[in-house]
Amino acid sequence: MTDVAVTENTYELPVVKSELPATSYESIDxxxxxxxxxxxxxxxxxxxxxxxxxxxxxxxxRIYLMRAVRDGRAEMDDTVRGHLELCLDxxxxxxxxxxxxxxxRIIEPFRVAMENELGEESKSSDWFHRFILFGLFPNRDKLRKWLRPARIAQRLKLDKLLIATGLWKLLPKRLGRMVTLLPQLKSEEKPIGNFLQAEGKRRARVALFTGCVQDVIFQHTNHATARVLQKNGCDVIIPQGQGCCGAIHYHSGAEEEARDLADQNLEAFKESFDDLDAVIINAAGCGAMLKDYGHHWLDGSEEARELFASKVKDVHEFLDELGFIPPSGRIEATATYHDACHLAHAQQIQAQPRNLLRQIPGLDLVELPESELCCGAAGTYNLTQPEMADRLADRKIKNIESTKAQLVLTANTGCLMQIDRERRMNGSPFTIMHPMDLLDLSYRGEQP
Ligand code: SF4
Ligand code: SF4
Incomplete structure (x- = not known):
């Protein structure tokens, strides 16, 4: 193994990776x-x-249960496992x-240890994880191809028929839910390119993390994010070779695969890293994962991953700090904002998205009751714990409807899909979108 080099503003990963010690209950601080x-x-x-x-x-x-297992005072049986798996993280x-x-820092490694203990029986060994969550989701090209027939089905309104008739319930459980989670797909756009120049005086140089599912299903949001950054005087680099952040893998206990994806991202951003003011992310779940890269894997490369993580900024956080240049297009609508858990709680970012949205002329931003309460998406939770996910989604919709908002804004892929699914199931009249999409429309003088 070569030494890991980390200087003040750049890093190098070892050519040969050291073995990853499997997370166990005992390895948690x-x-x-x-x-x-x-x-x-x-x-x-x-x-x-x-x-x-x-x-x-x-x-x-849950903390009590996990500590009891760690101390050897309780068995890790199905009951304990059930309580821990029901946690949304x-x-x-x-x-x-x-x-x-x-x-x-307790539940995440603890769950990885639970999966490690199960070995062949672990979640990540089943067909759905192997072929769909790990095989399809992180592979953008494959996912794009798979979504082409879905686009045709949506044009023929077969998706609506599936929901209206309840036929989706005849599919294997998780597959059926996944089909209903798919939002109305927009037409594929041309790739964004590698570099977009700042508009006006250059104030910063940033790299955009585009993600996997986000870059296919919400490609328009990535493009909108890049345009908003340009409007705010940022040169935007889109490093090639970047991919999935590894959150789905890590949270399913596939820690080695997650580490490989993290390191692939470090390699992709390495060339431009030295000159970057920030690595920008617009999806809350991925942002929380990228910011946690430094402590997930204890294999000697922590310092390099920590340095990468130190530049990761959520787009709202970054623009609010930079000094936001407000758009001028009026959007006369009532909107409300749902706090994605991995933005509000994992990254403690609550005020910044609201600060930006309040600067859209004409927009009436009203507070959402229980805004910070999870909508039930929680990564793949809505596929693995459908009953609790439905209860929380239902509660979220009732809260949204009480605001009478026409627009619901939220900054996470999972929340966008979960709340939109519930909206379609209920026939609720609002539109849901990412704050960057709305800001972009305002800059362009267009209406949602
Ligand atoms: S609030 Fe904090 S210290 Fe109190 S029970 Fe909950 S986790 Fe423990
Ligand atoms: S608040 Fe969320 S993360 Fe904490 S125990 Fe409850 S479900 Fe789990």
């Missing part, structure tokens, strides 16, 4: 458990506790906790 003083102030913020009222489905209860408990418990 015990201090994270000790931080919890069992005060229970987090329970009211927890969506599963709010729905079920069961202490074992609360953050305090939304991290609302972190926001609520006055003691600074980093719940994500």
């Amino acid at each position: 015990y201090d994270h458990f000790l931080d919890c003083v069992h005060c229970g102030l987090c329970t009211a913020a927890c969506p599963t506790y709010a729905e079920l009222g069961n202490e074992n489905d609360s953050p305090r209860g 939304c991290r609302a408990c972190e926001t609520a906790c006055p003691s600074g418990v980093q719940y994500g």
Whole structure:
């Protein structure tokens, strides 16, 4: 193995990777458990506790269960596993906790350890994970090809028929849900290119992380994000060779595959990294994952990944810090904003998207009740825990409808798909979009 080189502003990964020690219950820093003083102030913020009222489905209860397993005081049986798998990893408990418990640093490696313990029986060994979540989602070209027949089906309104008749329920469970989660696909756009020049005086040089599902299903949002950055005086580089952030893999326990994807991204951004002010991401789940690259894998390359992570900025966070140049196109509509968990809780970004949206002339931004409560998307949770996902989606829709908003804005791929699915199922009259899409329309003087 060659040495890992990290200087002040650049990094090098080793040519030959060192073996990745499998995460176990014992490898989780015990201090994270000790931080919890069992005060229970987090329970009211927890969506599963709010729905079920069961202490074992609360953050305090789950921390207690995980510590008991770690201490050897409890068996990892189906009951304990059930309570832990029902956790959305939304991290609302972190926001609520006055003691600074980093719940994500406990539950995420703990789940990886649970999967490692299961071996061949693990989640990531089943057909759906292998072929769909790991085989299809991270592969943009393959996903694009698979979506072509879906586009034709949507043009023929077969998707609406599938929902109206309930025929989707005849498909294998997770596949059926996945089909209904697919939003109205826009026409494929030309690739964005490698470089877009700042408009006006150059204020920053950034690289855009385009993601996998985001770059296929919400390609228009990536393009809109790049245009908004240009309008704000940013040179935008789109490094080739970048791909999936690895969140789906990591959260399903496939830690080695997740590490490979992370390192592929580090390689892709390496060439331009030195001159970058920021690596920009517009999807909350991917952003949280990229910011966590430095501590997920303990294999000697942590410093390089940490340096990469130190430049990752959510697009709203970045523009708010840079000093946002407001658009001038009026959008006369009532809008509301849903806080994606991995933006509001995992990255503590709540004010910034609202700050930008309030600068759209004509837009009336009203607060959404329980905005920070998970919508049930939570990565692949809506596929693996459909019952709780539906309860939370239903609660979200009721809250949205109470605002009478015409537009719902949220900055995460999963939330966009989950809330839109529920909207279509209910026939609710609002439109959902990413804040960057709305800002882009305002810059261009167009209407949603
Ligand atoms: S996680 Fe925080 S808020 Fe919840 S019980 Fe522990 S110390 Fe209290
Ligand atoms: S991550 Fe979310 S669902 Fe899990 S314990 Fe914390 S608040 Fe509850």
